[in-house]
Amino acid sequence: MSAPSSTTAPPADVPRYRQPTRRGAEGGLLVAAFVVGSAAYLQIDLAVLGHIDAGSFPALLAVAALLLVLHVSVRVLAKYADPIIVPVVATLNLLGLAMIHRLDLAEAVRAQRNGTPVPAPDVNTQLTWTMLGVLLFVAVLVVVRDHKVLQRYTYTSLFVGVVLLLLPLAPWIGATVNGATLWVRVAGLSFQPGEIAKILLTIFFAGYLTVKRDSLAFVRTKVLGVELPRGRDLGPLFVAWFVSLGILVFEKDLGTSLLFFGLFVSLLYVATQRRSWLVLGAVLFILGATFAYFAFGHVRLRVDVWLHPFGDEAGNSYQIAQSLYGFASGGMFGSGLGQGFPQLVPYAKSDFIIAAFGEELGLIGLMAMLVLYGVIVERGLRTAIACRDVFGTLLAAGLSISLGLQVFVVVGGVSRLIPLTGLTTPFLAQGGSSLVANWIAIGLLMRVSDTARRPDTDVVALEDAPTQVVPR
């Protein structure tokens, strides 16, 4: 049995099997993303203003350039990566820009009516952040040529991640916005370090579980006839639990807290295949949630408002009530872009942007957008399955899970499926930190995907090739 080594070229008469890269498909989908995004943008102009805004064509030109950069960089740097993820992300990002532009116009119209100065459009800032995000996406592909390198930085990631998480609590630079201490302000620029910490901690979880998964999975002690992990193996779970509670207590950020804990427990389950971790996680979650409900007024308030959205419409439940009015007014088909009143919902550009889409695109449009998120998560989990190394699998799974959880928590929150938390909608909502961090996460996912789908060698077509040993 002579397996062809990577250095041996197959015989010239044997047709070569070439792993398809699907870059052409990706290019086509990016064009579709551009068409959808710019159609939305222009429709908004026409609906609100009756003519195309002077800033719209330059903005769309910049967007087209960005899409070209994305396409070329993936073609060069991650040739075999998944062809669907980037176009879907780009579509969402463009729709987010369009909606922020739409709300800018609403503010401008209002300012003109009241005779007050027209505020600077937020869409420009968001476009700048998009550019930075795409740039960092490319940078990730350039710097991280092989995702396995990241495993070396398992504990560095933990350290930096925790520091970033704690940064908003630091004196001088930390800042509290709307009750949550999530922000760092340096030299007039504000940033949410928690967004980057999310990625670093995902890397840490993946690295840590790659090493520890066997002992976490198989070493058990029996307590009263029930098989349980050893006490020392339980340690990390409790650490994650306490860190999550800490975020909740000190930074008052329900969403991030929930996201971290959910991510860690899910990854534990993926790594060990043991459902007992899920059960343990659920028990701890219930304990923590109960504790938080009784210990903190702001958590109790969130739950009250969740149960009675129209109870205190003039006060605490104003936001959620307005959000529900937005959804309900949109109905099945929506008012059409630029033809509703999404500006009536507070924080329509950021926390409640989903309500804005629900109102103007209706149930049908919103469902389509949520399916786009579903596609990203599905492609991410597929990447995790296809990946041949444990670290890569856990990393890809972790990045996908955190995106999926985040979308669930946000959309569930603004539509009153679950209590409202303070997470941003990935790629749609206004906010640079989140946008940049999510583009970095997509960069990493594309890297893992590229590695997973890249053929080890130029293999000959199966029926023509001699039996070979598949390297593992």
Added chain:
Amino acid sequence: MIRSIRRLAVVFGILMVAILGNLTYIQFVTAAQVRTQPGNSRVLLEEYSRQRGPILLGSTAIASSIPTNDQLRYLRQYSNGPLYAPATGFYSVVYGATGIERTENSVLSGSDDRFFVDRVQQLFAGRGVKGGAVRLTLDPKAQAAAYQGLAGRTGAVVAIDPRTGAILALVSSPSFDPNLLSSHNPSQIRKAYDAYNADPAQPMLNRPLAMTLPPGSTFKLVTAAAALESGKYTPSTEVPGPAELPLPNSTRSLKNWSGTACGPGGKTTLQNALAVSCNTAFASIGMSLGADALQAQAEKFGFNNSFTVPLRAATSRFPSGLDQAQTAMAAIGQFDVTASALQMAMVGAGIANNGQVMSPYLVAQTLSPELEVLQNAEPTPFAQAMTPANSAALLSMMVSVVDQGTGSNAKISGVSVGGKTGTAQTAPGKPPHAWFVGVAPATPGQAQVAVAVVLQNGGGAAEISGNKLAAPIARAVMEAVLGR
């Protein structure tokens, strides 16, 4: 790990289904009831973002929306606000809508389902979506004549076309200006509204429809109708008409205004009893007919029924379970009998229209935004209150009221006019209500107008006040309708 990732994917699938299911619940299942909650300002903004259709009289708009520069993009304007206020109502950001603005809102706002095709067309044509128009039955000249007649007094006028039930005049005095309540300035609106509400003259009360008062002697028309319909009376039947009629089981007795008998020997004819408005005659006729017969006759004219024209009119009452003394009082329109101006106009209209009472209506047509007719009003009979023969007899009795009796001020030269005066006593010490019910021309089935005028606490102390104060207004309205 593959298996657990697959399971996790299933979990995400379930979460997705939960989210989509919940959104379907919010945006589809309960959407209609959530979006119409008062906290949702979109409803108002959307309504104001469409050009509301006009309210028309003929081809003249009495209410129309004009574009503005503020957030509520159209301002509602009433060209002759106080005159038409009882019909149009107002359209307020703060207090909602009343009158036709309220009842015909779906047409005026353009949200009516019949406009679906129009809306789609307007959408594709890039034109703003507009509302449809409502054309009223009111006759501008009759309306103006009534309003002028009531100027400075408290009262109401209703005129009806007896043949169809179309309302030709609907006037309240004093009135209010709907423009002040339909502006876009909430504090101004509240100020005006509070001022109107605090005014003891009650300018926002819709008197012709919502105010019911004792009809007094005008109710004798109903009693006379019941007498003729019973078959026991003709206009020339001799009836008792003493100066004073003792009431059974009561120490009180009922007197005539004049204090004298209505005819020689305390006897008179039914026709003359109506002409001179003889209280004792009608009280005794009422007692001999019985309360049930009076009630049945009153209900055939519309008493104890509610009418929506489409504004809701107050129900005029003829009480049941009356004893003899009460029946005597009720027969002359006192005791607990109350009627709106609309109701008394319907009595006159029924008598003039061969006994057939038509349901009153105010909306002649609804029109699409392009002013194509969506719906024409269809006159519908309410009840056959009398036989044609009896109604013709009663009509000629009404003519003698004007020609030889108490209603002389309603005379129009060259036209036969029928009428009945009324002066209804109210609380002691307060001036009575002066009534007049008139029809012209007094030709069975061909009368063009039936009018009821009421002046609230407006009369002097005597029976003549109906003739003195109310009859001239009725005459002016009838002249306006007849084009005199």
